[in-house]
Amino acid sequence: MIMKPSSATIVEIREETPSVRSFVFDRSFDFTPGQYVMVWIRGVDEVPMSLSDRNTITVQRVGNATRALFELAPGDTVGIRGPYGNGFEISNHDIVTIVSGGVGAAPLAPLAESAHDMGCDVMTLLGARTATELLFQRRFENSGAVRIATDDGSAGLHGLVTDLLDETAGCNIYSCGPEPMMYALLRRLDEAGFDLDHSQFSLHRYIKCGLGVCGACCIDPSGERACVDGPVFRGKGLIDSEFGRYRRGADGCTL
Numbered sequence: 001m002i003m004k005p006s007s008a009t010i011v012e013i014r015e016e017t018p019s020v021r022s023f024v025f026d027r028s029f030d031f032t033p034g035q036y037v038m039v040w041i042r043g044v045d046e047v048p049m050s051l052s053d054r055n056t057i058t059v060q061r062v063g064n065a066t067r068a069l070f071e072l073a074p075g076d077t078v079g080i081r082g083p084y085g086n087g088f089e090i091s092n093h094d095i096v097t098i099v100s101g102g103v104g105a106a107p108l109a110p111l112a113e114s115a116h117d118m119g120c121d122v123m124t125l126l127g128a129r130t131a132t133e134l135l136f137q138r139r140f141e142n143s144g145a146v147r148i149a150t151d152d153g154s155a156g157l158h159g160l161v162t163d164l165l166d167e168t169a170g171c172n173i174y175s176c177g178p179e180p181m182m183y184a185l186l187r188r189l190d191e192a193g194f195d196l197d198h199s200q201f202s203l204h205r206y207i208k209c210g211l212g213v214c215g216a217c218c219i220d221p222s223g224e225r226a227c228v229d230g231p232v233f234r235g236k237g238l239i240d241s242e243f244g245r246y247r248r249g250a251d252g253c254t255l
């Protein structure tokens with residue numbers, strides 16, 4: 001387990017959408033899609049970010065750490081620990097349905113590519129607030145079929161990405177995005193009698209150490225730690241958990 005950050009130099013910054021940028025580093029990581037790295041923005045904070053490629057993170061600007069990251073330029077450095085966590089599980093020739101919301105596409109685009117390379121039949125349901133915030137549409141299209149939904153109707157279905165879900169028989173379902181979206185998906189699958197062992201969700205929990213030591217990201221009632229036991233969990237384990245109901249914030253209290 002790598003505990004000490006090592007320096008990585010930013011070699012390229014790509015503007016993916018008005019609020020999302022990819023930061024390409026001078027180092028590659030061996031990773032399973034869904035794994036994350038802890039990114040130390042010196043003097044500001046250390047935050048978890050999924051790898052969107054072997055040498056890349058893809059970041060939405062939301063607060064202090066991500067704002068500071070957006071101020072960096074090629075040639076600047078950050079500290080990196082990882083990759084950490086379990087990542088998504090896929091098998092050769094599966095039927096794969098990906099349900100992506102917003103920046104949740106960051107770990108799902110490499111998953112779609114791996115699944116395609118493994119001979120899986122991949123369908124992506126890609127959602128965003130508005131057309132310009134659709135992330136990695138081309139990467140998903142290169143890996144299989146894509147259907148789109150936007151909150152404002154500027155592209156694809158005017159509505160929720162979960163409304164695009166119809167045929168689930170024989171599918172393995174993979175999701176990352178806002179928790180209300182993933183919870184709506186889980187409920188819908190459960191109500192349809194779908195075997196929830198065939199669904200995997202990447203959870204956003206407040207991760208501090210990334211090593212399974214501090215307990216900041218524990219999930220009720222199992223006590224599983226999102227940082228090492230996750231961040232990817234099967235739907236079956238989530239259906240009777242805190243998922244979709246509450247989570248812990250920075251101080252460990254529930255939100």
Ligand SMILES: Cc1cc2nc3c(=O)[nH]c(=O)nc-3n(C[C@H](O)[C@H](O)[C@H](O)COP(=O)(O)OP(=O)(O)OC[C@H]3O[C@@H](n4cnc5c(N)ncnc54)[C@H](O)[C@@H]3O)c2cc1C
Nearest residue numbers: 047048049050058059060063064065066106205206207231
């Ligand atoms: C496993 C995992 C993978 C992630 N991958 C990505 C990614 O690929 N791209 C991306 O844009 N975002 C990703 N995130 C979310 C990202 O970590 C937060 O957006 C970031 O930490 C916000 O920091 P901030 O200081 O800019 O914002 P703040 O203003 O501090 O917080 C904004 C939001 O981010 C959350 N947050 C802040 N610090 C942490 C932390 N240490 N751990 C978890 N959440 C935190 C807060 O609870 C709040 O909901 C991931 C989160 C997890 C848990």
